[in-house]
Amino acid sequence: MSKSFWRLVLSVSLAGLAAAPLAAADDPDVPYWASLTADKVNMRAGPARDYAISWVYRRDNLPVKVVRLHEGWRLVEDPDGTRGWILSRFLSRARWGIVQGKISELREKPDGTGKLMWRVEPGVVGRLGDCQNGWCRFDVHGHKAYIAADAVWGDGEP
Structure with a gap:
């Protein structure tokens, strides 16, 4: 197979990967209001436990805005505008x-x-x-x- 064929395959694959986060952002279920369900919740830089913790919330029921879904993770925005990823099990749809x-x-x-x-x-x-x-x-x-x-x-x- 030629180099141009593999470049085409690679570019199509990369385009598909780049489109995935956009599709998640357009999910009809987001954005929505949620609240923290524990008095200690980690916000991470990305949607997995191996990403760095960027913030630790120590405020049960703190309201957040969920702006993106990714498997068991939610990209949230807090009242100060800070964004990061939180495991969905630490969020509730209860309105605070x-x-x-x-x-x-x-x-x-x-x-x-x-x-x-x-x-x-x-x-x-x-x-x-x-x-x-x-x-x-x-x-x-x-x-x-x-x-x-x-x-x-x-x-x-x-």
């Missing part, structure tokens, strides 16, 4: 949010009116409930009220 920006008020009613129940600082993580008209049900260790949706990372379209 994290307060961002400034101290936010938790209100009694879903339209932002009613009694001020609590104030929460940036970094507080809570279970997200229904979000409508710019307000989300937010549960922080049993303290339930409504928070402005724009104060929480983890709401809306991922």
